[in-house]
Ligand SMILES: NC(=O)C1=CN([C@@H]2O[C@H](COP(=O)(O)OP(=O)(O)OC[C@H]3O[C@@H](n4cnc5c(N)ncnc54)[C@H](OP(=O)(O)O)[C@@H]3O)[C@@H](O)[C@H]2O)C=CC1
């Protein structure tokens with residue numbers, strides 16, 4: 425049985441190189457958020473014992489995988505990249521159907537997945553240590569990076585190809601084996617990615633996928649004795665809970681969580697650029713990115729002009745099924761997410777913010793979890809819509825007199841993931857780069873849209889202060905061994 429049998433539409437767990445049903449014999453349903461009645465497929469609702477099988481298989485495969493040379497491990501990633509590239513339309517279609525982002529966005533993300541696999545394949549050939557002069561002239565001293573062992577990976581639904589791959593690919597290239605539990609909303613998209621690794625011939629047990637509710641098997645991923653490290657992206661509540669257990673077990677953990685990302689528009693900004701970037705950074709993927717722009721802090725002199733240009737463009741946004749040509753913004757991922765966003769819109773109104781545009785479910789879109797792109801103004805820093813992550817297409821405009829005030833406001837957040845400034849003045853750029861407390865600081869560019877070869881992560885409550893992607897991944901997925909050799 426394969427997961428590509430469309431008649432069955434039931435996707436299986438992947439354990440020790442085989443597609444297997446959960447021992448529970450229960451499945452969950454993946455629905456299309458653009459059309460609630462359309463079933464995309466079924467995925468396994470796994471048990472702790474299913475997870476145990478996967479973790480045990482990953483352990484059994486680990487030493488042999490580690491012993492392969494880096495370029496041999498890289499070859500598997502290269503093969504998987506080519507297979508994913510051949511299947512790009514199929515994978516992107518499933519992604520759009522499961523989580524709602526538009527097909528061009530889904531295709532772009534899948535292409536990014538291909539590039540991530542190729543990038544980390546190359547890592548297998550790069551240096552993994554340093555020679556350090558010993559104080560003993562007759563000795564050789566060097567460092568070597570060794571894998572953690574078996575890594576547990578928990579991923580969210582908003583980047584269902586890129587995030588699993590930017591965690592799995594570095595884990596694998598540095599010699600770890602993995603067990604992934606993807607978000608339930610996008611379990612099938614993850615199965616499609618795993619199929620590529622399977623078809624690339626990756627050895628048995630090196631990659632394992634177990635689907636099911638995080639609330640049922642999630643804790644196993646960090647508690648299981650065979651798990652040596654855990655990498656998580658998702659909400660702060662779940663991330664912190666996993667971290668507590670990881671600390672109590674003394675294993676490594678890495679968390680990527682929320683954001684409340686500001687954009688500053690200075691008096692000297694190129695306003696058209698700033699408007700386009702605010703819309704793209706805040707509303708693409710319906711604002712469901714941890715790097716999405718949510719606070720738009722605009723200097724007084726250009727406030728009215730910026731607002732007018734922004735509203736004109738927001739009103740032109742077409743909301744609809746992401747598979748339909750001409751749709752700019754798809755639905756939210758689920759009814760739960762829709763309710764959360766609508767609730768925040770009510771909170772904004774109750775707190776006294778002024779709703780300029782949007783704020784409702786579109787009248788002609790009853791079949792899916794749609795919400796209009798929404799812009800508030802008169803938002804003050806203490807309002808909940810200025811402080812809490814909404815994870816939806818909601819922008820909060822905030823007016824300031826000076827850039828110092830803008831920076832203070834931008835930094836007034838428990839989060840510190842990404843931040844942008846739009847300015848043509850070099851000293852404004854420099855003070856922003858220096859004083860903005862965010863893991864990603866961007867000048868004349870939107871807050872979202874990270875590059876796979878650069879470190880990614882946040883300050884404050886946005887992450888566990890570690891970094892993912894690029895060569896920074898090596899810090900998490902390996903331990904340093906210092907070797908001293910005396911002839
Ligand atoms: N930083 C980011 O990129 C993301 C942030 N978020 C934020 O989180 C909010 C809620 O989204 P949600 O999807 O519920 O996020 P969660 O943190 O609940 O989900 C992320 C992943 O964790 C799993 N999970 C859930 N509960 C547990 C648990 N107790 N132990 C271990 N794993 C668990 C989920 O599985 P399952 O799907 O089965 O529940 C999913 O795979 C969003 O509104 C947004 O604010 C969400 C997604 C991504």
Ligand SMILES: O=C(O)CCC(=O)C(=O)O
Nearest residue numbers: 582713714715872873874
């Ligand atoms: O901005 C991006 O492209 C990545 C965002 C992200 O990682 C996330 O939302 O989880």
